[in-house]
Amino acid sequence: MKKEHLCWPWPQLYPELSRFETAVQARRAHGRAMLRTGLGILLFVLICGGPLILPLEPPRYVFWLGLPLWLAMPWAVTLLFRRKVRQHLRRELVKCGVPICIKCAYDLRGQDEPRCPECGISFDEKLLKHEDVST
DSSP states (O other): OOGGGSOTTHHHHOGGGGGSSSHHHHHHHHHHHHHHTHHHHHHHHHHHHGGGSSSSOOOHHHHHHHHHHHHHHHHHHHHHTHHHHHHHHHHHHHHTTOOBOTTTOOBOTTOSSSBOTTTOOBOOGGGTTTOOOOO
16 A cells, blocks of 8 residues: 555554555544544543643643643553554454454464464464455
């Protein structure tokens, strides 16, 4: 897949996106992964930003102390949930028939036994035979 189909910073943060056959598949998988972690993101925003959105009028210094937190929050949330999003993207790749280890992203093409040589986790033998594993 061509890298220009996906805008920055997603291809750098999630290298699994480049393994999808089309940009449409990559966008759909990325959207599903983001929705799946959406509840965690919402909780993080409410817990960290709760004092800033209370109906009470906080002192002015609370606003200036909280402003850097709100500016850094999108990156912090992205980095906190990056591992879960990457694992979800790997599961989507396996559903598409791409032989990849869900735990460590090792390319499993050419393996004789259903065990990842990198991390040791076992996987479905159908993946080695290049059969449709989504059923």
